[in-house]
Amino acid sequence: MSDYVVRQITDAESRETFDLLVRSLHGNPPSDERWAKVSDSWAADGRTGAFHDGEAIGIASSFATTLTVPGGATVPMGAVDGVGVRADWTRRGVLTAMMDRQLHDFVRRGHVVAALHASEALIYGRFGYGVATRMATLQVKQPAPLRESVDLPGRVRLLATDEAIATIPSLYQRIDTHRPGMIARPEPWWPIAFNWHLHPDGGNHRVAVHTGPNGDDGFAVFHVVPQNSYLDPERGAALEVHELHAATPEALAGLWRFLLSVDLIEVVNARGRPVDDPVGLLLVDPRRAQTIGVDDELWLRLIDVPAALAARTYGSREPVVLEVNDRMLPDNRGRYRVSSNGVERTEDEADLQLDVDTLAMLYLGAWEAGPLALSGRIAGASAETLARVDALFRTGTQPWTGTHF
Ligand SMILES: CC(=O)SCCNC(=O)CCNC(=O)[C@H](O)C(C)(C)COP(=O)(O)OP(=O)(O)OC[C@H]1O[C@@H](n2cnc3c(N)ncnc32)[C@H](O)[C@@H]1OP(=O)(O)O
Numbered sequence: 425m426s427d428y429v430v431r432q433i434t435d436a437e438s439r440e441t442f443d444l445l446v447r448s449l450h451g452n453p454p455s456d457e458r459w460a461k462v463s464d465s466w467a468a469d470g471r472t473g474a475f476h477d478g479e480a481i482g483i484a485s486s487f488a489t490t491l492t493v494p495g496g497a498t499v500p501m502g503a504v505d506g507v508g509v510r511a512d513w514t515r516r517g518v519l520t521a522m523m524d525r526q527l528h529d530f531v532r533r534g535h536v537v538a539a540l541h542a543s544e545a546l547i548y549g550r551f552g553y554g555v556a557t558r559m560a561t562l563q564v565k566q567p568a569p570l571r572e573s574v575d576l577p578g579r580v581r582l583l584a585t586d587e588a589i590a591t592i593p594s595l596y597q598r599i600d601t602h603r604p605g606m607i608a609r610p611e612p613w614w615p616i617a618f619n620w621h622l623h624p625d626g627g628n629h630r631v632a633v634h635t636g637p638n639g640d641d642g643f644a645v646f647h648v649v650p651q652n653s654y655l656d657p658e659r660g661a662a663l664e665v666h667e668l669h670a671a672t673p674e675a676l677a678g679l680w681r682f683l684l685s686v687d688l689i690e691v692v693n694a695r696g697r698p699v700d701d702p703v704g705l706l707l708v709d710p711r712r713a714q715t716i717g718v719d720d721e722l723w724l725r726l727i728d729v730p731a732a733l734a735a736r737t738y739g740s741r742e743p744v745v746l747e748v749n750d751r752m753l754p755d756n757r758g759r760y761r762v763s764s765n766g767v768e769r770t771e772d773e774a775d776l777q778l779d780v781d782t783l784a785m786l787y788l789g790a791w792e793a794g795p796l797a798l799s800g801r802i803a804g805a806s807a808e809t810l811a812r813v814d815a816l817f818r819t820g821t822q823p824w825t826g827t828h829f
Pocket residue numbers: 448449504505506507508509510513514515516517518519520521540541542543544546547
């Protein structure tokens with residue numbers, strides 16, 4: 425028998441478990457003033473805790489949202505926004521027990537998928553999560569003028585903090601979660617993940633909005649870090665881009681033009697961009713823009729495999745029969761025939777075998793089947809089967825989330 429219990433936290437335990445989470449990530453727990461600003465975002469519902477003698481020793485937290493899947497449908501999603509175990513309780517199965525409870529809680533709540541951003545790549549595969557979107561870190565050295573042929577009639581304006589807090593949530597909604605991998609941002613997401621960072625103690629981020637022919641259609645969030653010193657007084661600052669969302673390619677380009685035009689900047693860094701961000705192509709000298717890293721972004725877990733497979737669309741090719749294994753949610757186990765007309769359970773012989781984390785890697789179209797087979801994640805498939813899987817699962821656009829939680 426374990427010497428701790430795992431259960432839903434109560435409202436009275438919200439702050440204690442938030443502090444525990446922040447400490448597990450080596451941050452400083454919030455002051456009373458900050459807690460007052462973010463506590464509404466940390467309601468007890470959906471948060472699993474582990475307790476020893478009434479004291480919190482672990483937290484696995486989540487909120488409800490939706491995920492856009494290939495074809496444009498959205499599915500209910502549990503967004504796992506905070507996981508931590510107190511340092512004196514690690515490697516004793518606390519996370520495993522919390523993940524088990526949380527996955528079954530997601531089933532009860534009718535979530536079709538769950539997702540998270542992982543602090544380390546070795547933690548979540550065992551719980552059925554696979555890397556389903558990737559993100560690029562871009563660096564643009566200044567000066568980086570745009571090509572003369574880039575014709576951008578839109579305008580960009582900077583917002584005051586209060587205006588940004590009041591207007592960006594509805595602008596994000598209007599821009600729409602148009603790419604596979606994007607998620608809706610529910611109300612509690614904003615105070616903790618957006619508003620706080622505009623505060624002087626939270627990073628002093630600035631917000632720029634793009635206006636196109638149909639009104640406001642994009643925004644960027646950024647802050648500037650001075651790099652000069654008394655030894656190097658002329659050195660320009662670094663402009664750090666935290667968010668860049670746009671409804672149209674023109675709005676995206678217009679925001680890039682603005683970010684690259686700010687004075688006294690030596691370099692513009694943008695983390696968390698889609699891997700197909702077009703900024704380099706807009707420039708007179710494309711080498712001014714470099715991709716300096718590509719990392720895993722969204723880790724996806726299919727909670728209800730039949731519902732998830734049925735929600736997305738597929739390319740045109742002969743069907744393939746997948747045999748899916750799921751260690752933690754056995755109802756998902758079985759064979760599925762995937763075709764351009766949809767998905768059904770079948771008793772037919774399987775064309776390949778894979779675990780549910782690998783299916784999540786294929787699901788949004790981020791990976792090709794060949795490397796997944798090469799690495800042993802897909803078993804039993806011929807080259808012809810792998811080509812069929814690619815033709816069925818491939819999407820026109822690289823999936824991307826663009827929202828941290
Ligand atoms: C979504 C997010 O919030 S990501 C943030 C995650 N949190 C952090 O990184 C904060 C610091 N770390 C922690 O709080 C803890 O170490 C956690 C939450 C990562 C792991 O909690 P634990 O209670 O130690 O995990 P648990 O004991 O259940 O381990 C389960 C298995 O995962 C392995 N594991 C756990 N953490 C790690 C890790 N960081 N790296 C590699 N393997 C790990 C364990 O060795 C164990 O393997 P086994 O089943 O083969 O024995």
